[in-house]
Amino acid sequence: MKAMARSGLRLAAGLGLGAVAVVAEVVFVLLSALALLFVQTWPGPRRVVQRQVGHLARRLAEAHRRRLGTFLGIQCSPAYPDAQALSYIATRWPLGVLGAVVLFSVILGAGYGSLVIIGWFIPDVRYPVTLLVTGCAGLFLLFLAVQGVLGVATLERKLARRFLGPSRQEELQRRIEELAVSRAGVVEAVHDERRRIERDLHDGVQQRLVALGMLLGRAVRGQDPDRSAELLRQAHEESRHALTELREVAWRVYPTALDEAGLRAALETVVERSTIEVALTYEIAAEPRRPVATVAYFVVSEAVTNALKHSEASLIRVDVREEDSRFVLCIEDNGKGGADSSGSGLIGLAQRLAALDGRLAVNSPRGGPTIITAELPCV
Template sequence: MDAEERNGFRLAIGIVLGAVTAVVEFAFTLLSGLVLLLVQAWPLGRQAVLRSVGSAGRWLAERERARLSAWLRIKCSSAYTDERALTYLAWRWPLGLLGAVVLLCALIGGGYSLSFIIGWLVTDVRHPLDLVVASAAGLLLLFMAMQGAIGVGTLERRLARRFLGPSQQDELRRRIEQLFTSRAGIVEAVHEERRRIERDLHDGVQQRLVALGMLLGRALRSQDRKHMDELLGQAHQQSRQALTELREVAWRVYPTALDEAGLRAAVETVAERSAVRVDLDFKVREEPRGPVAAVAYFVVSEAVTNTVKHAQATRIRVMIEGQKDGSLLVCVEDDGSGGADPRGSGLIGLARRVAALDGHFDVSSPGGGPTVIRAELPCG
């Protein structure tokens, strides 16, 4: 079953459940209206009834939110008033009954569209033209019912957004806040990365170069040829280590293999350089664009580095897979001791990088393991 068939099946189930809830909502709306009409002249009683009706209406609206989310992929806010919930229910039940009518028409159309085949297989056909006309009419009715089901789904979305929210203004406000947050996070991540590079250069490469200079100075001042050769040998060793550490720093800043050979080659290099065994499962048909590939690489690199340093793991599994919706899923799992802190500087930096691309980042690391790091990156 492909994605379109699954979506059609979910839509049909959602409309069927909506027809069932519409009956309940109709009864609730009718009963609530009658009760409120009876206590209209009694202020205290009216307030008590309104509170009870509002609570019941919110409960029904929450059931509708669950149905819309599970079957129609419609996300609604929970920040709505009881009055808006009651208004939504009053408008929703006719739409639910309309959905039931649409599905009934689909069943009738499907039955008539099969009448030609069933007629030839089961009975002796005396009027084949009538069967052809009935089948054609059934196909037409089935097609119109399918379009009607899509229309019902669209109306469900608009009605829920109108009364339950979020409204377009709320969405824009949320998006602006998200952009402000992600921008601030990226600035902080850049500063943190610069500080880490400075520490690596100061504590690693710089110390190597200082030691190299001291060894060369001692070699120049030495009068003993054998001692001079030993000092030069040590200086040569220090220069090689300094070059290796400088390459490590440059690789952490941005790997050239990412541009020259692509994401897979860059991640394979991380796996080869790891002190812990890394199993790579790469299922990407098209090379992701530059920013997405860079973030995916840094997620893998940082996760593998953290595992080697802290997790006491014996195996790491890296999975990079292209999703049907066009996003890129990156998952790094190890068999270590767990207990990774999602608020640590390294993981916070990864979360900010992913958020800058409107992606989703998640860390699961219970005590005793395993640690699973997941990042979903949109590629559009």
């Protein structure tokens, strides 16, 4: 209910700002038409006036683009010519007037509709039937006005798409390019992951197993029972270390807790394995889809590992929440900062996120703190 109320207020604020902008738009359109009319027969001045009019139209269109994105959730591309900006401003002002009328109708309907409630608390109403009919009419007007608000918002979206937004073909082309880039990034991330696993096995587990074989060979060939017993004890220690490192590699490849107990349990395991304090805040009611949960786990795991290795931090905060149908991860540490967003680790995370239409933001000034924010679609 609160989310619906916030969405309604945001929508009303967006339409209200659009209605206020009508005055500037009408003045701009009239003055621009007069200026272009006066210089119509002079090519040089006409080009100068057209350039200035286009520049001002773009500034007004950019203000509307920000309004649409902030309040109505309509995202438009900034790559549009000045002529389309001028056409948008010239055709939008009637829609702004309609928005003002609809919002006024909402206020009027809410005012008259409240008479139905107020009538219950006023004793000795002189004309109860009139009060009831007026209140019901106000509620009906409120219902129609709310539908009108949604209709105006839809018209705003269509008009912005027509003049400011990319065409269907351009949007598909952009999507194809994004998919090609993300696919190449995923392939590169997979190769990097394989190289890292090979390096971990070669430098860690393999060296342990070589040392284990040498110790066992010396113990078999040895003539001194005490020396052989000592070598066997060392071989036993090496086998334990090799098993531990093998488990570490297997855990970094894919944690079994993610399938067995879900994302929260997997993240809690990351917290437990950390050598410094990690504060986890998990505010997700339902378990996310498996691809989203997998990417979210690796983002947190890699970010925590990087902080342990490079940040000299004493505290890491991990915040997992859901905002506007987006799965948001925020990892913050109080270390020295200076993290390189173009480094191989963070680039790999960005590529993982891009494969699911997610995005990664890194804010790490010198001196800290380092804040890594990742967003993924819930659906």
